[in-house]
Amino acid sequence: MNHGQRSVVRGLVATALLTVVPAGLLSGQDVMTPERLWELQRISSPSVSPDGTSFVYGVRGYDVEANRGNTDLWLRPVAGGPAVRLTDTEESESGVAWRPDGAWIGYLASTDDGRQWHEIRPDGSGMRQVTAVPGGISNFQYSPDGSRVSFTARVKLDPTPNELYPDLPMAEARIADDLMYRHWDSWHDYDYSHLFVATYADGSIGEPRDLMPGERFDTPLAPFGGGEQIAWSPDGSRIIYTAKKVSGVDYAVSTNSDLFLVDLGSGTTVNLTAGWEGYDLQPVFSPDGSRVAWLSMRRDGYEADRNRLISMEIETGEWLELSNGYGDDLDGPVWSPDGSAVWVTGPTRGTVQIFEASGSGDGVRQVTTGVHDYTSVATARHGGETVLLATRRSMSAPVDIYRVDPSTGEAVALTDENTALLAGMSLGEVEERIVTAKDGKEILTWVIYPPDFDPSRRWPVLLYAKGGPQGPMSQSFSYRWNFQLMAANGYVVVAPNRRGTSGFGQEWEEEISEDWGGGAMDDLLRAIDDVAAEPWADEDRLGAIGASFGGYSVFWLAGNHERRFKTFVAHAGVFNLESMYGATEELFFVNFDLGGPYWESPRPRSYDLYSPHKFVQNWDTPILIIHGQKDFRVPVTEGMQAFTAARLKGLDARLLYYPDEGHWILSPQNGVLWHRIFFDWLGRTLKPSA
Numbered sequence: 001m002n003h004g005q006r007s008v009v010r011g012l013v014a015t016a017l018l019t020v021v022p023a024g025l026l027s028g029q030d031v032m033t034p035e036r037l038w039e040l041q042r043i044s045s046p047s048v049s050p051d052g053t054s055f056v057y058g059v060r061g062y063d064v065e066a067n068r069g070n071t072d073l074w075l076r077p078v079a080g081g082p083a084v085r086l087t088d089t090e091e092s093e094s095g096v097a098w099r100p101d102g103a104w105i106g107y108l109a110s111t112d113d114g115r116q117w118h119e120i121r122p123d124g125s126g127m128r129q130v131t132a133v134p135g136g137i138s139n140f141q142y143s144p145d146g147s148r149v150s151f152t153a154r155v156k157l158d159p160t161p162n163e164l165y166p167d168l169p170m171a172e173a174r175i176a177d178d179l180m181y182r183h184w185d186s187w188h189d190y191d192y193s194h195l196f197v198a199t200y201a202d203g204s205i206g207e208p209r210d211l212m213p214g215e216r217f218d219t220p221l222a223p224f225g226g227g228e229q230i231a232w233s234p235d236g237s238r239i240i241y242t243a244k245k246v247s248g249v250d251y252a253v254s255t256n257s258d259l260f261l262v263d264l265g266s267g268t269t270v271n272l273t274a275g276w277e278g279y280d281l282q283p284v285f286s287p288d289g290s291r292v293a294w295l296s297m298r299r300d301g302y303e304a305d306r307n308r309l310i311s312m313e314i315e316t317g318e319w320l321e322l323s324n325g326y327g328d329d330l331d332g333p334v335w336s337p338d339g340s341a342v343w344v345t346g347p348t349r350g351t352v353q354i355f356e357a358s359g360s361g362d363g364v365r366q367v368t369t370g371v372h373d374y375t376s377v378a379t380a381r382h383g384g385e386t387v388l389l390a391t392r393r394s395m396s397a398p399v400d401i402y403r404v405d406p407s408t409g410e411a412v413a414l415t416d417e418n419t420a421l422l423a424g425m426s427l428g429e430v431e432e433r434i435v436t437a438k439d440g441k442e443i444l445t446w447v448i449y450p451p452d453f454d455p456s457r458r459w460p461v462l463l464y465a466k467g468g469p470q471g472p473m474s475q476s477f478s479y480r481w482n483f484q485l486m487a488a489n490g491y492v493v494v495a496p497n498r499r500g501t502s503g504f505g506q507e508w509e510e511e512i513s514e515d516w517g518g519g520a521m522d523d524l525l526r527a528i529d530d531v532a533a534e535p536w537a538d539e540d541r542l543g544a545i546g547a548s549f550g551g552y553s554v555f556w557l558a559g560n561h562e563r564r565f566k567t568f569v570a571h572a573g574v575f576n577l578e579s580m581y582g583a584t585e586e587l588f589f590v591n592f593d594l595g596g597p598y599w600e601s602p603r604p605r606s607y608d609l610y611s612p613h614k615f616v617q618n619w620d621t622p623i624l625i626i627h628g629q630k631d632f633r634v635p636v637t638e639g640m641q642a643f644t645a646a647r648l649k650g651l652d653a654r655l656l657y658y659p660d661e662g663h664w665i666l667s668p669q670n671g672v673l674w675h676r677i678f679f680d681w682l683g684r685t686l687k688p689s690a
Contacts (some may be wrong), residue, residue: 028435031426031451031488034675037479038062038668041417043399044071045376046389047096047105052121052381053078055087055389056096056105057401058648059417064668073107075122078380078389078403079306080414086124093118095139095227100146104203106130108140117151119203138193139220139227142200143236146481148264149200150230150239150603153208157216158190178248183585184223185630185662194217195230195241196569197264211241211262211269217490219243221257221281228282228332234289235615238263240272244279252587255279256300259292261314272312278305282332286359290314293322293333293342301588304470304508309333309344310356322357324543327505330355332376336406337386343406345374347472347503350432350444354404368409371430373475375399388594389414395448395483396427413605426451428487435496435530438522444504445527446473447494451552453536460541460686463528463565464495465557467548469512469593471522473497480665480674481547489679491543491686494531498523514595516549517556517610528564540566541686547571547626548634548663552612555642559615567685571626572634572663575642577611583635616645622652624681626674628661654681 019500031528044058055078059070071092074083086105087093095108104119104126111129114136120127131137137151161173174187181188190216199206212219219241220229229242242386244257257279259272273280278297285292292312297305297655309323311329322342323330330344342357348366352373356365368374372394379401380389388404398418428449435443450459464481466473483493497504498520512520524544532539542565546554551573558568574580578598581590591597595604608614623646627639639655646653656677658670665674 027239030424031391032482032485034485034672034679035064036425036674037482037485038064038419038671039421040398040479042418042479043391043401043415044094045391046378046401047098048078048380048389049098049122049379050100050102052379052386055338055378055380055401056098057415058092058094058096059328060092062668064672067127067667067669069668073120075105075107075124076401076414078382078387080403080412083415084119084124086122087127097141099498100144101144106140106142108138111136117149128203131205133196133208137196141227141230143230143232143239144234145236147200147207147236148197150195150197150228150232151208152193152195154189154191154220155194155210155212157214160190167455179252179587180248180585182632184632186223186632188310192216193222195219195221196609197239212243215245216247217243217245225281231285231292233285233680234246234449237265240283240285240292242283252585253591254300254560255297255303255305255588257281259283259294272314272317278302279307281307283333284333284342286311287337288339291339295330295333302592303586303589304468304509304592307331311342311359311361317681320361322359322361323364324361326357326501327334327354328509330357333454334377334379335359337379343377343379343388345377347474349503350446350472350497351474351503352472354388354406354409356406365684366409367406368404368411370411371432371475373472374404377404388511393477395430395446395477397422398477426488427484428453430483433531435527436524437526438500438519441499441508443523443527444495445530446483446495446497447531448487448495450487450490450492453492455536457536458538458541459536460490460543460682461492461494461528461531461537463524463542463544463681464493465524465544465546465550465553466495466498466501467546467550469500469516469552470502470509473501474503480671481545485675489682491682492528492531492537496523496527498527513593514604514606515610516552516593516606517560521553521556521560525561525564532564543567543569543682543686545569546573548573551634551639555612556610556615558621559612559618561621562622565621567682568621568623568643569626569681570623570639572628572631573625573638573642574612574634575638575645576613577607579641580634580638581637583637585632603625613641613645616649619646619651622681622685624654624656624677626656626658626677628658628663628665630662633663652685 042060046055046057048055048646058071062069073086076083091110093107108115109118115142117131137153140151194212196208198208231240261270277300281295283294295307296310299305307329312319329348334343340359354367375391377390393399401415404411428451431447433445551570554568554570594606598607625639625643627636643655
């Protein structure tokens with residue numbers, strides 16, 4: 001090929017049933033539409049029965065007209081076969097865990113007093129409520145011996161302004177004396193998430209015991225931590241939880257979380273990772289209880305450091321790294337039943353695969369291959385042998401659950417909730433393309449074609465700039481930035497693994513830090529230039545789109561694109577690096593990636609060289625800007641500043657503002673509106689050439 005090395009890695013013909021396709025495109029075909037995208041069922045990770053032969057999983061469906069979603073629980077055999085519905089309620093069930101004897105399946109469900117633990121028999125009978133903890137609970141687990149349970153609950157330790165001044169009961173205000181007064185999309189609410197343990201017997205629990213009494217710390221870590229940050233020992237005598245036990249400014253600038261081991265008999269708590277820097281997460285006990293494996297980062301303050309897989313002898317503290325020889329992040333560790341290995345997922349060259357790490361530290365073996373992402377893994381039993389149950393997705397299909405042979409990597413689909421819908425949908429080819437970077441390195445780039453792609457025609461092309469900025473540009477199936485939906489609307493999509501992405505080694509991933517507007521932006525431009533040189537690409541109809549760091553990328557390109565693009569779409573983008581630094585919450589992120597505060601001497605170069613607002617004088621292209629009020633990672637004023645600048649420059653610009661959304665758009669009708677505005681904008685600004 002003259003324009004990069006190309007290989008088609010996936011072509012699907014399935015049928016679609018969605019709506020807003022431009023006139024004249026894909027005539028006579030059923031293709032992806034925003035409304036049909038919301039008809040797809042969303043499948044959660046499986047919870048495997050104690051004997052390993054069946055699993056429970058959640059299926060979430062959405063009612064766009066009612067503007068709500070609902071998750072019900074289903075049961076399937078690991079051997080394959082039809083599903084049995086366990087719940088059919090108007091409220092969602094989640095957080096599934098089997099009772100160790102397999103006689104009951106537990107789950108969280110809403111009540112008048114928050115979410116509480118319920119149980120149901122595997123045949124769907126006998127539904128009963130187990131807990132009645134004021135305010136509700138999260139992260140419920142049974143101890144392996146079945147004699148205890150654990151859960152997290154909010155504990156109020158700080159006074160509200162109304163409690164400080166009881167004569168002002170109608171005052172509405174917040175008082176902050178230190179940082180982290182808000183996080184992700186929520187304000188600190190004067191309480192903390194603590195771990196509780198209680199005795200358990202036949203569907204009832206004893207008096208819960210707080211394992212963190214009086215501590216102004218949280219487990220699991222906000223905002224996304226869950227039950228994977230808490231682990232029971234096999235004999236039920238000990239439990240590990242994850243916490244970052246610092247406060248205020250120290251919390252905002254640090255990633256140094258630790259693993260705390262509680263001996264439930266003596267009541268003592270020991271910090272297993274004292275002296276370890278960076279994140280320590282996802283502890284899992286070995287089957288015999290003698291060791292614990294977990295994910296560990298070396299550097300404090302760097303959230304995208306490589307996740308190493310560590311194993312420690314609990315009694316001696318001796319440890320070894322099990323991930324030697326693998327140069328990227330690992331996630332979701334699960335011990336093999338005999339303790340000889342740990343299975344994990346990890347990125348590699350634009351995909352996410354399952355790996356097996358030797359329990360003795362002898363190396364890491366890749367188990368699976370293929371153009372897809374494995375997003376979780378668990379152990380199960382099939383034909384008397386240990387198998388893996390894994391969730392898998394691609395750019396052309398949402399998550400399904402697969403049975404994977406750990407020796408060969410062979411995978412068999414076990415869920416089929418979306419099979420009929422996808423079978424009637426025409427999807428475009430996804431192609432792997434290698435583009436050469438300025439320094440001679442390879443940029444693995446995904447190109448997604450319309451279902452009726454005809455190389456004799458001229459096609460508009462969209463450059464997708466991924467967020468992060470770290471993490472893989474892999475095979476995710478998004479319900480907003482859905483590449484098949486864009487392709488169905490007649491656009492070729494170009495998605496580069498520009499420097500900063502994972503799956504290509506730590507050096508490539510770290511090249512983004514303190515260089516946001518440097519090599520990564522050149523990679524994006526080289527990818528679009530490479531594709532635009534194809535005879536079927538319409539160079540007069542190129543657009544750049546992206547969210548978060550991708551939104552930053554769009555704002556940066558708007559001032560530095562040399563008239564390549566005819567339109568831009570920036571969602572939750574960073575516009576002014578100084579104002580972003582002053583208003584974001586997790587300061588460790590901007591400290592590492594931007595080089596520190598803007599007032600330091602010497603002043604970090606990022607603020608003067610790479611802040612998009614410094615290049616507004618060059619803006620000359622229509623731009624759609626999208627932002628949510630509850631986005632505290634990239635505050636809403638970033639989008640507002642950019643919109644103001646665009647209009648004062650006299651540009652065709654539009655602001656789509658969501659008062660009740662954060663960094664993501666989560667409600668169904670807001671999501672459909674997002675797509676309608678998105679495609680309307682592209683249709684108006686990337687019209688066919690005369």
